[in-house]
Amino acid sequence: MLVWLVLLFIAVPLVELYVIVETARSIGTLETIGLLILVSVLGAWMVKAQGLAVLWRIRSKLNEGQMPGRELVDGGLVLLAGALMLTPGFVTDAVGLLLLIPPTRMAIRPLLIRRFRNRVTIFGPGEPGPGTIHDTDLADGE
Template structure:
């Protein structure tokens, strides 16, 4: 866990700074700033568009009586992508923009589901476990 904090709070900002300096020396300081601003504007527009789309899909799923699990994960990925867009730097902007693109988000969602499933199944095993109060007329649920 400590290595993750070192990576996130020390290594990533240093690499972002290095990339900014390299891009700035290649295209100039004003062009670098302009490019960052344009990426921020495009990211903000994409975040708004994709976020509103997710809200509409969540409402449709709820009205249909279904759990909007995919849409909720998409919403979190859009939020994370937007937060990355607010972080100055080309790498974070590129990752944030990628998370705002639906096909990329779908790949990330599938990867996250696989990883979560492996962790849950790895810890608890597969299959359904029967509780003592199921199936024998025990403490069931009452419809009120």
């Protein structure tokens, strides 16, 4: 896992830098900077819109007395999309924009649920967590 993170933090900036430089060569430096700003503003607007939509779906599920599992995963993906949109570069912006499209999130959601299902322990209300000790001996106080 650590190796993947190191590669990610080295490879992504290098790829972003390469794409930005090649874009600047192709269309010009000022145009590239303008395009990066435009895509970031568009992404921020989309993150806000999608985030509010997910929030309303979460509220709706909670009002119905249901657990908003899918909606929470969507919220996490929108949050990730927002972080990617804040990262300067065309590649991260493209991935962020893809995550903001609901059908893309619907395709990714089952993969994430399957991956994390066995890694998360869920306890219902009132149930003791692992390692909780319950001492039933009562001492009479005077």
